């Protein structure tokens with residue numbers, strides 16, 4: 615039986631098309647708000663969704679509604695915000711006059727304070743913070759592939775109950791947590807690899823298979839973890855390994871790392887971070903919401919975060935057109951030098 619609610623995906627990109635398409639495949643009524651280029655792509659091809667466990671969901675163009683105008687959100691019972699962080703403020707403004715009171719709005723961005731504009735501008739809605747733990751790769755012609763393990767995790771709220779079955783049937787069960795702060799920081803710790811992956815220019819699996827890139831990630835995570843400890847936050851691990859141990863594991867030689875933390879490498883060989891996607895398409899990245907959060911936490915605590923500051927600088931240079939491919943050894947040298955310069 616079809617459900618009596620409508621879910622609007624606002625921002626039909628990698629995450630939006632994958633999550634919304636899987637929901638449509640489970641017979642949810644789904645509408646998408648997206649750019650004309652993606653609307654054309656889906657109108658021509660439909661949606662074809664796959665995951666690393668062999669799931670295959672095909673959605674015909676007629677099964678969903680795609681729009682470039684935001685108005686369709688006015689009849690939604692749930693809105694999944696799937697735009698990049700930089701667009702959230704604008705989307706909050708757009709949605710404010712449109713949404714019905716009581717609409718459940720789930721912010722799925724990477725970052726910490728990202729849902730704040732939605733909370734402020736949508737006071738009659740139920741705004742919940744969420745994370746997507748898995749990676750999605752766009753393969754063109756309406757094909758989107760879930761390329762790594764993981765779930766959706768959303769702030770606990772009884773308003774989610776109505777939607778739980780359809781997410782479960784779609785193969786995307788929502789895990790809930792009462793306190794999202796450690797969860798958001800846990801995801802951000804993982805996302806500290808986004809700039810490293812984007813600067814490496816190579817897929818995630820290949821990058822994480824190289825010790826020097828892993829040592830870069832270990833430096834960035836260790837810096838963040840120390841600040842979080844000072845602030846009394848224990849970031850929720852996104853794998854079975856807590857971050858303290860992960861920071862040590864990342865530094866191990868390749869063979870030992872593969873033996874002890876091989877699960878981390880269970881990623882599709884073509885998957886790359888969403889920050890690589892942004893640089894590739896010449897868009898502004900989410901660096902200010904990732905490493906930037908670590909730097910701001912440091913400022914709040916009267917501390918420096920030289921490794922994360924350096925990663926921010928390198929990504930800003932790449933955004934301004936100075937993009938180049940960094941080897942693991944080069945990147946490690948520059949991050950270690952930033953750390954040393956700060957302690958001198």
Ligand SMILES: NC(=O)C1=CN([C@@H]2O[C@H](COP(=O)(O)OP(=O)(O)OC[C@H]3O[C@@H](n4cnc5c(N)ncnc54)[C@H](OP(=O)(O)O)[C@@H]3O)[C@@H](O)[C@H]2O)C=CC1
Nearest residue numbers: 625626627628629648649696697701723724746749750888
């Ligand atoms: N990709 C991934 O694997 C993962 C991503 N995430 C997070 O999920 C969030 C979404 O990422 P992702 O799906 O990769 O992003 P994408 O850039 O692929 O998708 C966002 C889409 O929304 C569009 N958009 C922006 N503003 C509007 C608007 N006002 N109206 C209509 N469409 C709009 C964008 O178009 P345009 O580019 O033209 O602005 C783009 O097509 C990010 O915060 C990301 O960090 C989390 C886990 C994994």
Ligand SMILES: CC(C)(CO)C(=O)C(=O)O
Nearest residue numbers: 747748749804886887888
């Ligand atoms: C899933 C993960 C960690 C993959 O890098 C991601 O969040 C991203 O690409 O933004």
